Amino acid sequence: MKNKNLLFTVQAAMIAAIYVVLTLIFAPISFGEIQVRIAEALTILPLFTPAAIPGLFIGCLIGNIVGGAILPDIIFGSLATLIGAVGTYFLRHKTPYLAPLPPIIANILIVPYVLRLAYGVNLPIPFMMMTVGIGEIISCFGLGLIVYFALRKYRDVIFTPHFN
Template structure:
């Protein structure tokens, strides 16, 4: 596969993942689950996609940025919420050799960062430890439970969906 084709495939995968993130966040927002002290953003299950392709790292980060602009509101949420998702996706990519560990980095990054956003950007009353528990619980539901279901569903179709182009990018790193 040519270098241009590989780069194009990488960009297309990232764009599709970003679009899926925005759509899934809109769905969660429709149920009032996309933000607040208790949140279950369905889109966060996409943070396990770096298990399959490195294009998922910018894909989920850009999708989160767009979602936070449209559904988040406060500037610290846009910045640090996106950063939490980016850190989670990078962490997933770093532990991609272990299917079960790849769900952990998004849970940890969001449980550590988002409580500060809730308390200081939105002024939601409550203890940081409580927000860490509620955000962490939401991330466990989306990243661990839904994320592992997503890995199981996509694994048989890995080559068809992500193709050899994604593997070529992975091998170069």
């Protein structure tokens, strides 16, 4: 049991760290009303391990803090990623093509209001829903499914505990 908890913690920490690094490396396109957050490709990982849920949330939280986001964005942007990760986890027994939908929907519904209310972006909400949605589709469907198909054949090696 102790080793399973350690594995869960290590997986969550690694996912969080990768999310932060990707967010910061691609910072110019990770923030704003038109954004493609490459790190959102990792929202496919709850299909492999429940440790991805806290990992994605903490990674987004830290990425937003270090990336210079303001408090409402740190809170609600990170919650959008958490909601998306939980939704993806619940779809783990379905086709992988449905898995990107929860993070896409959560971000479409939350991020435009954060941009409007927290940052004062004066673009129409439907337009920002569209731009955030396009970015999420690129990240979650496009890149996320590439991540999924690259990792699925190694699922047992990477995500399953091998303790003696």
